Amino acid sequence: VRLERVVDAAETHLAERIVAAYDAEERDLFSFALAVTHEPTAAEDLVSEAFLRLVREARAGRFPDNPRAWLFRVTINLARSRARRRLVAERWRSFFVNRDTARSPEDALVGRERGAVLQSALDALPTEVRMALLLATDGHSGREVAALLGRSEGATRTLLWRARRDVRSRIEAEEIE
Amino acid sequence: VNEHQRFRALAAAALDFDSTPAEARLLADHVTACIACRRYEAALRADDVLARSRRRTHAPEAIRLALVAEIERPASRYVRDWLVPAAGAALVAIALLLAWGLALRLTPANVAHPARLTWSPLGDTSPFGNGTVADVAASGSRLTAVGSISVNGGGRVGAIWTSTDGRSWTKASDDSAFRDAVLLAVAFHGTTTVVLGEHWVSGGGWSDVWVSPGWLACNPCTASQPAVAWMTPATSFFAGVGSAQTYYNAIAAGKPGFVIAGTAWTVDTYGGSIVGAGASSSADGSTWTSEAPTSAALVGGTMGGVAAGREGFVAVGDIGLAPTVWTSQTGQSWQRLQPASMSATASIRDVAAGPGEYVAVGDDGGDAEAWVSADGQTWQPAPRSSDLAGARMMHVAWLGHEFVATGQTSAGDGIAWASTDGQSWIRLDTGAIFAGSPIQTAAAIDTRVVLFGADASGRLVAAVGDPSSQP
Numbered sequence: 213v214r215l216e217r218v219v220d221a222a223e224t225h226l227a228e229r230i231v232a233a234y235d236a237e238e239r240d241l242f243s244f245a246l247a248v249t250h251e252p253t254a255a256e257d258l259v260s261e262a263f264l265r266l267v268r269e270a271r272a273g274r275f276p277d278n279p280r281a282w283l284f285r286v287t288i289n290l291a292r293s294r295a296r297r298r299l300v301a302e303r304w305r306s307f308f309v310n311r312d313t314a315r316s317p318e319d320a321l322v323g324r325e326r327g328a329v330l331q332s333a334l335d336a337l338p339t340e341v342r343m344a345l346l347l348a349t350d351g352h353s354g355r356e357v358a359a360l361l362g363r364s365e366g367a368t369r370t371l372l373w374r375a376r377r378d379v380r381s382r383i384e385a386e387e388i389e
Numbered sequence: 390v391n392e393h394q395r396f397r398a399l400a401a402a403a404l405d406f407d408s409t410p411a412e413a414r415l416l417a418d419h420v421t422a423c424i425a426c427r428r429y430e431a432a433l434r435a436d437d438v439l440a441r442s443r444r445r446t447h448a449p450e451a452i453r454l455a456l457v458a459e460i461e462r463p464a465s466r467y468v469r470d471w472l473v474p475a476a477g478a479a480l481v482a483i484a485l486l487l488a489w490g491l492a493l494r495l496t497p498a499n500v501a502h503p504a505r506l507t508w509s510p511l512g513d514t515s516p517f518g519n520g521t522v523a524d525v526a527a528s529g530s531r532l533t534a535v536g537s538i539s540v541n542g543g544g545r546v547g548a549i550w551t552s553t554d555g556r557s558w559t560k561a562s563d564d565s566a567f568r569d570a571v572l573l574a575v576a577f578h579g580t581t582t583v584v585l586g587e588h589w590v591s592g593g594g595w596s597d598v599w600v601s602p603g604w605l606a607c608n609p610c611t612a613s614q615p616a617v618a619w620m621t622p623a624t625s626f627f628a629g630v631g632s633a634q635t636y637y638n639a640i641a642a643g644k645p646g647f648v649i650a651g652t653a654w655t656v657d658t659y660g661g662s663i664v665g666a667g668a669s670s671s672a673d674g675s676t677w678t679s680e681a682p683t684s685a686a687l688v689g690g691t692m693g694g695v696a697a698g699r700e701g702f703v704a705v706g707d708i709g710l711a712p713t714v715w716t717s718q719t720g721q722s723w724q725r726l727q728p729a730s731m732s733a734t735a736s737i738r739d740v741a742a743g744p745g746e747y748v749a750v751g752d753d754g755g756d757a758e759a760w761v762s763a764d765g766q767t768w769q770p771a772p773r774s775s776d777l778a779g780a781r782m783m784h785v786a787w788l789g790h791e792f793v794a795t796g797q798t799s800a801g802d803g804i805a806w807a808s809t810d811g812q813s814w815i816r817l818d819t820g821a822i823f824a825g826s827p828i829q830t831a832a833a834i835d836t837r838v839v840l841f842g843a844d845a846s847g848r849l850v851a852a853v854g855d856p857s858s859q860p
Contacts, residue, residue: 227460234456242448252449260452265755267459269799274779276800277825285799289755292736330439349440354405355845359801359827362783365847366571366587367636369402376401379436380429 226270233279234263240350241283247334247346248291262286284352285360288343333382337375344368345375392419393426400430404437409544503791503807503838506854508819511839516558517849520548522841524574525832527789528582528605532834534558534841535572535584547572547586547599551610555832555839556853561610566599566619578642580605583674584619585640585649588627595627596637596651600674624669624677635667635682639704639739643697646672648720650692650704653682666690666706670720678721686715686723694749694784698742703765705740705749712737714749716765728768731760741785741792748811750782750794757782757796761811771808776816780804788833793817795840797827803842803850805831819852826850 241262245255262283269275269282276282334342340361347357358368396419399412408416420427520538527533534550547567552558572586582604587596599619604610607617628634637651653664665682680687690713692706701718712731715723731737735753737760742748749760749768757780759771771777783796794806794814803823806814819840828842838854 230456230460234453238448238452239445242452243443243445246446256449256452259448260455263452263456264459267456269779274800278801281801282799285801286755289736289752327439327443330436330443334440345440348405349437349443351441354402355847357405359845362781364571364573365406369406372405373398373401376404376433376436377397379440380432383432383436 226275229275229279230263230267230270233266233283237280237283238263240280241287244284244346244350245287245291248339248343250335258287258290261290281356281360284347284350288360291339291343329383329386330379332386333379336382337378341371341375341378344371345379348372348375393423396420396423396426397429397433400426401433404433409539410541411544503788503793503805503817503833503854506817506838506856508817508822508840508852508854510822511556511558511851511853513557514849514851516550516560517851518560519848521829521843521847521849522550522851523572523829525830525839525841526575526577526786527832527834528577530834531605531608532832532839533575533582533604534830534832535575535586537567537571544569545571547584549575549584549610552834552839555834555837559609566621570597573638574640576640576642576647577605578646578674581674583640583642583647583671585637587636595634596649597626598622598640598649598674598677620675622671622675622677624671624675626669626677633664633682635669635679637667637669638692639694641695641697641702641742643702643720645719646670647674648695648697648702648704648717649677650695650706652691652706663689663691666692666704666708666715666723668692668695668704668715668717668720668723670717680721680723684723686725690715690725693737694739694741696740696742696747698747698765699744700747700764703740703742703747703749703762705737705751707737712751714762714765714768726766728760730768730770736781738782739784741787743787743792743811746811748785748787748792748794748808750785750796752781752796755779755799757794757806757814759785759794759808759811759814769812771812771814774814776806776814782806783827784830786831788831788838791833793831793833793838795828795831795842801825801827801845803828803840805840817854819854822852823850 242255242259245258249255265286344357347360354368358365399416420430518538520536522534522536525532525534530553532552532555536548537545538548540546546564547570548564549561550558570586570588572584574585576583580602582601584599600622601617601619603617607614610617633653633655635651635653637649640649648670651667653667655664665687667682669677669679671677690706690708692704695702695704702720704715707713711727711733712735713725713727715725717723732753735751735758737749737751740747740749747762747765752758757777760768762768780798781796782794785792785794792808792811796804798804803826805817805828807817808814823842826842826844828840831840836856840852842850844850
């Protein structure tokens with residue numbers, strides 16, 4: 213009975229840590245996944261899988277020291293894996309759909325808002341470039357972005373410069389229009 | 390790159406990275422002189438603020454419910470889930486231990502299996518200063534490590550270190566050739582040494598190689614020895630402003646000479662995009678020829694690693710994120726294949742060649758994974774094991790009698806594995822030396838193995854593995 217209590221206490225402690233990680237990170241993680249995939253269902257799958265893996269890690273006695281970094285890393289890997297499975301045609305179709313939609317009269321109106329323009333600019337970035345900028349603006353340092361993406365600092369610097377330059381170009385173009 | 394473009398790239402970099410004093414001075418000087426650039430910098434900052442304040446969406450309640458359900462699954466079911474595999478693993482482990490004990494008896498005393506080494510932190514890291522090591526390789530009785538160090542006043546300079554025992558290192562004094570550069574990899578062919586690197590300027594850079602005819606023979610290696618001089622190659626790797634630029638990651642040396650592998654990117658088109666895998670070859674390290682990244686074999690690809698083996702060169706990477714292997718007899722003309730044995734979700738990052746096989750490494754579904762091929766054409770995945778769980782293999786090297794793969798765990802700790810055949814991998818017990826510090830590269834000299842990594846702040850972390858219990 214005493215052993216069961218110890219096990220129960222350990223389980224409860226783990227559950228509390230997982231739930232705390234969920235409460236702390238679900239919003240940033242889901243927003244990140246949504247911005248990367250453009251698809252709510254896909255984002256839900258990624259985030260759900262990331263947290264389920266966290267449960268498995270915790271049960272295996274490997275609760276990460278930095279759950280936020282761990283969750284982002286898993287989500288990035290899952291997003292990349294998912295991207296690999298997608299057909300090229302699907303990738304381009306969604307890209308063109310976004311562009312066409314952005315040019316509709318309704319969205320042209322919304323597009324005057326800088327937030328919407330920014331979103332449009334972010335959506336148009338290639339996935340890897342977009343992930344870098346999303347991570348950077350989610351509060352990760354350049355060095356952390358490099359570590360999360362598994363790239364060198366030099367490459368990440370270049371990636372982020374391209375991202376910021378292209379977002380700026382898009383916004384400037386919208387402002388001129 | 391004109392001064393205004395350089396400023397803009399620097400201004401963007403300053404949002405994500407610490408500026409060096411020189412960069413900060415350049416930013417301050419330029420911003421007072423150029424109104425347009427001042428506006429651009431302000432706009433970049435405004436974009437950053439806007440992006441940081443973008444609307445965040447809560448995850449759907451369904452995720453929380455699924456998570457709670459998972460947490461509430463009875464522990465006993467977990468026990469059932471892992472008890473059978475664990476019991477199986479235990480039996481396998483016992484069998485392995487028995488086989489290992491037998492192997493210990495049969496293995497020559499001077500051959501040290503990395504899994505049997507005792508690891509200790511590299512004692513004296515002062516020769517490395519604030520530098521980091523990107524690659525280390527053995528040549529004869531000496532190890533050569535390449536990397537870069539931060540310099541006072543800003544920027545980085547490529548650096549080379551040598552060691553004859555893996556424990557005492559000396560920084561070569563003739564690294565002035567590598568100003569504003571980082572060194573990524575080193576390879577030896579005949580008497581020629583080639584170092585692959587990247588000119589490192591804010592906002593970008595381009596790949597380059599440096600060649601030395603006398604590096605292998607020098608001792609000590611000083612700038613006063615003309616034979617040691619590091620020369621730029623006859624072929625320029627800078628494609629020119631506005632042209633697709635190839636960034637090379639890896640180098641290998643085989644019978645025909647050197648091969649470097651990487652990825653060609655467009656630099657000025659919207660967002661920048663991959664043109665194709667970049668592969669160049671050279672017999673002497675100075676004159677290089679490249680297959681066009683738009684060729685049928687390379688288009689759309691990225692090469693992460695390359696190795697030279699019995700059947701020629703093998704490079705690995707992906708095309709459209711699908712794992713891809715390229716083969717070439719000479720390094721000049723490449724054929725590609727996407728083996729069915731490599732899951733479409735896998736990342737394949739590096740490859741090494743032993744005397745009888747090629748071993749590629751990467752990860753799939755959050756676990757490290759390796760693949761083995763005798764000819765570069767047909768690949769078999771290594772069996773999954775608990776030693777490979779929750780980690781990524783980033784690099785692999787053949788150390789003369791063992792493959793050693795290096796990488797990081799899902800928690801960001803450095804991790805390394807050893808394997809004699811690429812099929813069965815044993816996680817090396819480096820204790821807490823690489824906590825929070827991914828391991829970048831490995832090399833062996835005599836019976837000693839050296840691992841290099843870096844912590845989150847970029848500080849070098851290194852360990853030495855000795856066969857005896859006393860390091």
